[in-house]
Amino acid sequence: xxxxxxxxxxxxxxxxxxxxxxxxxxxxxxxxxxxxxxxxxxxxxxxxxxxxxxxxxxxxxxxxxxxxxxxxxxxxxxxxxxxxxxxxxxxxxxxxxxxxxxxxxxxxxxxxxxxxxxxxxxxxxxxxxxxxxxxxxxxxxxxxxxxxxxxxxxxxxxxxxxxxxxxxxxxxxxxxxxxxxxxxxxxxxxxxxxxxxxxxxxxxxxxxxxxxxxxxxxxxxxxxxxxxxxxxxxxxxxxxxxxxxxxxxxxxxxxxxxxxxxxxxxxxxxxxxxxxxxxxxxxxxxxxxxxxxxxxxxxxxxxxxxxxxxxxxxxxxxxxxxxxxxxxxxxxxxxxxxxxxxxxxxxxxxxxxxxxxxxxxxxxxxxxxxxxxxxxxxxxxxxxxxxxxxxxxxxxxxxxxxxxxxxxxxxxxxxxxxxxxxxxxxxxxxxxxxxxxxxxxxxxxxxxxxxxxxxxxxxxxxxxxxxxxxxxxxxxxxxxxxxxxxxxxxxxxxxxxxxxxxxxxxxxxxxxxxxxxxxxxxxxxxxxxxxxxxxxxxxxxxxxxxxxxxxxxxxxxxxxxxxxxxxxxxxxxxxxxxxxxxxx
Amino acid sequence: xxxxxxxxxxxxxxxxxxxxxxxxxxxxxxxxxxxxxxxxxxxxxxxxxxxxxxxxxxxxxxxxxxxxxxxxxxxxxxxxxxxxxxxxxxxxxxxxx
Numbered sequence: 075x076x077x078x079x080x081x082x083x084x085x086x087x088x089x090x091x092x093x094x095x096x097x098x099x100x101x102x103x104x105x106x107x108x109x110x111x112x113x114x115x116x117x118x119x120x121x122x123x124x125x126x127x128x129x130x131x132x133x134x135x136x137x138x139x140x141x142x143x144x145x146x147x148x149x150x151x152x153x154x155x156x157x158x159x160x161x162x163x164x165x166x167x168x169x170x171x172x173x174x175x176x177x178x179x180x181x182x183x184x185x186x187x188x189x190x191x192x193x194x195x196x197x198x199x200x201x202x203x204x205x206x207x208x209x210x211x212x213x214x215x216x217x218x219x220x221x222x223x224x225x226x227x228x229x230x231x232x233x234x235x236x237x238x239x240x241x242x243x244x245x246x247x248x249x250x251x252x253x254x255x256x257x258x259x260x261x262x263x264x265x266x267x268x269x270x271x272x273x274x275x276x277x278x279x280x281x282x283x284x285x286x287x288x289x290x291x292x293x294x295x296x297x298x299x300x301x302x303x304x305x306x307x308x309x310x311x312x313x314x315x316x317x318x319x320x321x322x323x324x325x326x327x328x329x330x331x332x333x334x335x336x337x338x339x340x341x342x343x344x345x346x347x348x349x350x351x352x353x354x355x356x357x358x359x360x361x362x363x364x365x366x367x368x369x370x371x372x373x374x375x376x377x378x379x380x381x382x383x384x385x386x387x388x389x390x391x392x393x394x395x396x397x398x399x400x401x402x403x404x405x406x407x408x409x410x411x412x413x414x415x416x417x418x419x420x421x422x423x424x425x426x427x428x429x430x431x432x433x434x435x436x437x438x439x440x441x442x443x444x445x446x447x448x449x450x451x452x453x454x455x456x457x458x459x460x461x462x463x464x465x466x467x468x469x470x471x472x473x474x475x476x477x478x479x480x481x482x483x484x485x486x487x488x489x490x491x492x493x494x495x496x497x498x499x500x501x502x503x504x505x506x507x508x509x510x511x512x513x514x515x516x517x518x519x520x521x522x523x524x525x526x527x528x529x530x531x532x533x534x535x536x537x538x539x540x541x542x543x544x545x546x547x548x549x550x551x552x553x554x555x556x557x558x559x560x561x562x563x564x565x566x567x568x569x570x571x572x573x574x575x576x577x578x579x580x581x582x583x584x585x586x587x588x589x590x591x592x593x594x595x596x597x598x599x600x601x602x603x604x605x606x607x608x609x610x611x612x613x614x615x616x617x618x619x620x621x622x623x624x625x626x627x628x629x630x631x632x633x634x635x636x637x638x639x640x641x642x643x644x645x646x647x648x649x650x651x652x653x654x655x656x657x658x
Numbered sequence: 659x660x661x662x663x664x665x666x667x668x669x670x671x672x673x674x675x676x677x678x679x680x681x682x683x684x685x686x687x688x689x690x691x692x693x694x695x696x697x698x699x700x701x702x703x704x705x706x707x708x709x710x711x712x713x714x715x716x717x718x719x720x721x722x723x724x725x726x727x728x729x730x731x732x733x734x735x736x737x738x739x740x741x742x743x744x745x746x747x748x749x750x751x752x753x754x755x
Binding site: 544546547548550551553554555556557558559560561562563564565566567568569570571574575587588589591592595596599605606607608609612613615616619621628631632635636637640643644656 | 666672674675682688691694697699702708716717726728730
């Protein structure tokens with residue numbers, strides 16, 4: 075890593091970046107307090123000792139160069155990031171001081187540099203991400219707090235993450251070239267496309283990989299001009315000599331941090347492409363959308379490749395990269411369709427629309443996969459990834475796509491835009507088992523709580539106290555009495571009804587209804603020479619009671635008073651198969 | 659009448675027959691007899707009609723006594739008609755006819 079950093083440092087025009095950073099720092103401090111917080115957090119944690127050392131070294135050298143090469147600096151802004159990597163050699167003490175001062179400067183500068191109106195947030199976020207990335211690299215444990223503070227600037231983080239991923243890949247593969255392109259952003263895309271880093275091509279969104287690489291630098295160049303102007307204005311207004319000194323140091327660390335973070339933050343790779351998307355969308359007008367659509371193909375392929383890389387770190391990248399390339403070739407059509415949707419989506423802030431589009435995209439990708447049939451295993455993984463993606467989209471939770479979901483929790487419009495590419499990426503990458511497994515886990519964790527919530531509600535009724543069956547049956551007929559009475563009645567009257575039905579009448583004149591019933595049935599059955607009470611006996615009883623007569627038959631009574639289920643059991647009826655039920 | 663002692667008319671009832679309850683009662687009354695398959699349903703029908711007639715008689719008694727609430731006496735008077743010591747079944751037949 076250090077060697078690669080040194081190489082990039084020598085090659086790129088570091089001094090220009092340093093000067094720019096100083097100015098940016100001056101302006102940033104006044105403008106954006108939020109970024110300062112993030113930087114402060116990183117500094118306080120002091121987890122980034124290595125980046126701080128890099129920062130210190132870079133500012134000293136850079137300061138002189140910057141002043142001389144201000145004109146150059148505009149074009150070289152992209153290189154600044156690379157220079158940051160080279161700064162590692164500087165002493166730690168200087169870095170510590172820079173860190174203390176850096177947070178303020180880092181926050182404000184990016185806005186002025188990129189496009190003053192739309193992009194400023196993105197740039198800031200990117201710097202924050204860079205700071206975050208540095209933290210992650212050195213001290214992964216500290217990342218969550220930083221992420222929380224930086225959650226607002228998700229897109230910038232993604233960029234940094236992409237850079238980091240690319241950088242890491244390059245490091246693993248031993249490709250020093252990747253570092254330089256990363257500094258520009260576009261260069262990183264080129265290197266990534268050539269080597270293992272497919273995520274980078276996605277970022278530029280240009281038609282082809284080289285085109286993608288070029289575009290980001292152009293944006294940055296424009297940004298640099300505006301940035302320099304802003305810096306001058308700010309420096310004139312705010313700048314005191316001491317401030318100017320400070321700012322360079324602070325700016326340098328920020329850049330260095332970004333560079334450092336890029337290589338280390340492999341897990342964030344998936345996000346980086348999304349960041350690029352968000353940036354181009356903001357900066358470019360609709361006219362560029364068409365170009366984007368074309369570029370989306372490349373990008374889509376790129377994210378897939380990236381996914382492979384992050385899922386199985388650099389070691390397996392080479393073998394996977396080949397596979398990924400094959401996949402990318404096979405899926406260009408799908409990616410193009412998806413890309414077209416993506417290009418439109420980023421412009422639209424509606425989350426719901428994006429989610430729907432994502433679903434469609436995932437479906438299209440799955441279809442394409444089926445058609446290609448290149449790798450069965452890959453298909454399975456992809457399908458899983460798609461499911462995950464769809465679920466995530468439904469939940470509208472940014473976290474679902476990538477393991478770094480907590481960072482994404484703070485989602486802005488930019489963040490949403492960034493999501494789309496992420497979703498696309500995970501869908502293709504499912505080929506990597508690691509990626510698919512990661513998204514699945516969060517989903518599983520999420521799902522169980524959902525299932526749990528309804529459970530307690532259904533359980534609410536505890537075990538009922540078992541009532542006396544005799545009483546329940548009796549109460550049933552008492553209820554029937556109150557229903558047929560069609561008027562209010564005393565409780566004493568209900569008790570009287572019960573007694574009439576089943577209990578000996580205290581007055582002696584009334585007897586149990588059931589006792590009479592059973593005696594009559596016994597007599598009828600005995601008269602017929604049977605010990606079994608048959609329906610005929612009951613019909614006879616009812617005829618004796620006057621309920622059944624020539625005008626009203628037993629079947630009529632059954633149809634009138636009993637529900638259909640019981641009617642089917644009592645009234646013979648012909649069924650298919652020349653059968654009658656109940657048999658008569 | 660105290661409010662607590664009165665029971666309002668039921669708007670909804672279950673039409674399901676307590677078949678287990680009916681079988682149990684019959685078996686307890688006549689352990690040596692066997693009730694055929696759907697005999698309990700006919701018993702339920704008979705009991706249902708009896709309760710209905712009893713309720714209607716009680717209601718008529720309550721109206722005759724110009725009372726808006728069915729009282730214990732009304733039910734008792736209605737039960738006397740059905741359970742007269744002489745020819746209890748004929749009583750109902752005469753009324754229906």
